[in-house]
Amino acid sequence: MLRNKSIKYKMKIFLPKIKVLIIFIFVSINIKAQVVINEVMLKPSPFTGAVTNGCVQSMAQTDLTCGNEYIELYNTDPCNPIDISCFIIGNSGTDALNIGVFVIPNNTILQPLGHLVIGGPNASSNAASIDIILNSFVGSPKLCMNGNRWFLENNDGWVGLYNRNGIPIDAVYWTFSANESSKINTAVEFNRDLCVPLGTCETVTSLVRANQIPTTIISYAGQSPNAGSTLSRIPDGGNWQRNIAPSINNTTVGNCNGGTCVTPAASPAAPTVTSPVDYCQGATAVPLTATPSGGTLNWYGTSATGGTASSTPPTPSTATVGSTTYYVSQTIGGCESPRAAIVVNVNTSWSSIISCGTSTASSVTFDWTFANFATGYSISYQVNSGSPINIGSIGNVLTYTVNSLNSGDNVTITVTPLGGSVNCFTATSFSCSTINSCPTILSPSSDQNVCLGGDPTAFSVNTTFTGNNAISFVFFNSQQTGSDMYSSLGTLIGNATPSAGIATFNPGVLGTTGSLPNTAGTYYVYAIANPTPAVVGCRPFQEIVIVVAETAVPTVSITAASCSAAGTATVTNYLATNT
Structure with a gap:
């Protein structure tokens, strides 16, 4: 029984x-x-x-x-x-x-x-x-x-x-x-x-x-x-x-x-996965995905057999070019399926090398090298610190010219190769400038030493600026750098209208209107363009240093001559530059 x-x-x-x-x-x-x-x-x-x-x-x-x-x-x-x-x-x-x-x-x-x-x-x-x-x-x-x-x-x-x-x-x-x-x-x-x-x-x-x-x-x-x-x-x-x-x-x-002879429950099928998954080197990866058929997923990392299962899917690394295989199974009713493989390919990213071509005062041409597997290129550019301008795809050409620029403008271009879905491309940027044809300010008059109450000699510079009051003479108590002499911190002495390429201004006696202060010290006079040019790279200047010194009162000491010695006269407390 x-x-x-x-x-x-x-x-x-x-x-x-x-x-x-x-x-x-x-x-x-x-x-x-x-x-x-x-x-x-x-x-x-x-x-x-x-x-x-x-x-x-x-x-x-x-x-x-x-x-x-x-x-x-x-x-x-x-x-x-x-x-x-x-x-x-x-x-x-x-x-x-x-x-x-x-x-x-x-x-x-x-x-x-x-x-x-x-x-x-x-x-x-x-x-x-x-x-x-x-x-x-x-x-x-x-x-x-x-x-x-x-x-x-x-x-x-x-x-x-x-x-x-x-x-x-x-x-x-x-x-x-x-x-x-x-x-x-x-x-x-x-x-x-x-x-x-x-x-x-x-x-x-x-x-x-x-x-x-x-x-x-x-x-x-x-x-x-x-x-x-x-x-x-x-x-x-x-x-x-x-x-x-x-x-x-x-x-x-x-x-x-x-007992009753039966066939054990068949192991469930592996979960559905998408493979391969392609990334470009250095790209931001996301966790891998798989679709179970009613079960729970078991992620085994790169272990084809053995290993420890995790419910958390791995996020591939894109740091190194190559292929890595990840494995996932599913469990249904206590039975675990075979593992499905997901191949992750990290591909080399290709880019172009950009260089400056021919530039004029109003245009800049950019050239770049061919990027492997590219079938075209997309570009955008930025002039100085302005908003980026997106041009988009320009076809399979290796040059682009930006027009309608000002002298001294700086242009930064970004070139992105285009191609098949499995190809990886990286955008590159490069900057070039227009030819600087700004007017000039040259050959300033010499630096001066002036006594208190004195009358400095006229300031002059050679210039290609033209027009009424095209050159301004301003002074500062300290030396300026860059284009700081164009700031509002300077004190205007006066303006000059160039004539035959020379701008001259006579400041008058110290302490009067249109001159320097009648106070001892060192003053930095700058000849600058008026009005201030819009392009920062087109703001020329020249510097004239004026030293205002206190008036010295000489002292004369005399020793009378005698039958045995010559007499002497000694002068002290004087400035040799003022004799």
Whole structure:
């Protein structure tokens, strides 16, 4: 009579010396999914408990015809197969001779929600329902037994499952009576060392005893079951229960260990992505995107396999030219899809080199080099500090002239190559000026030293400025730089109308209108254009320095001559420049 189990799917295991069948499995293997001990038959019928009943009560025995006990493993992952090759299962018992440990053969793949039965040849009425018959490995490096048989303890006992490195991943124990979970710390069955088969795939030198397995891994199933019943997880992978009818006692081969044979849920498809994603070097990138089909996205950065998933999409770097592949999957109903690849290309950015062409007083011509892959160019320019003027596309030409300018204007042009969508172009800027044909102010009159109350000589300059009062003479108490002499901080002395290219102004006596102050000091007189030219670069000037000095009163000392010496006259407190 079959017990009512949740849906199961079982994959047959293909063992040397038993069956040979080659199957290629085109699925990814999840080595992190959980495999658990799911069912334990420790009291098969007929059960007497006597030594003479040993042929029935065996997992493996040197008498290769014996063995009715079994252990069932279960893959709790509904999505991913698990490679359990080289996993280790075993137990110790009351008697030091009752120790048995088995290494699961290579190429053993446990399918999603799949079961694997390990046991004696008589554990089912049809041996084909037993995936691994342990008697086939008696005497091989895959199986170690301290005595001539390996059996599961009827009273206080346990069984443990270890990964290929000998680390426990699941275990279950039971006791003679109910509510005796503390026996794991006292009963000898839980405190014996296990043998280690020579056929382990990794270097495993020891396996921890039952009382050394963390309580987060080992489970207490309660009291030992009645004869002919099992300890089983109900539902598959759930909590342990006792006195459950065995799930594999059926004469029908391929009965999926008593459950219903189904195909596990297929892994969801990878999310939809757009690839490649193209950027120009140095461009501002945005986070990558993918479209799930009802699931949640898992971003793995540049890890095609492994890595740690993140819900936050990465933002590519555009600092370096090249291609980088990013990966994303989706999870639907606990099942993760394959990873979709997004290739991000960072492309070289091309630009032109600009130079000044022919310039006049009213125009500037710019020339530039061909930018790789460009099919045209877009330009804009700015005159002095004015607003930018956008011209737009000018076709596939390498020159442009800006007209209607003033003498001395500075023009900054920006050239942006144009081309295909996958080509990267960078705008470049360059400045050129018109020819400076400003009128001039040259050849100023000499600097002067003037006494208080004096009358400076006339100021004069040569100039190409023309018109009434075209030259102004202003003075400052300090020397000016740049075009500061055109500021309103200066004091106007007077204006002059050029005649025959010469502008002359006679300032008059110090302290009078149209002259300098009658105060000792140094004054800087500037001849500047009147009115002030609009173009800053067209504001010429000349500087005349006037030093006003206090009037000195000479002192004369005379020594009269004598018959023995000549007389002397000494003059002091005078300015030699005023003699």
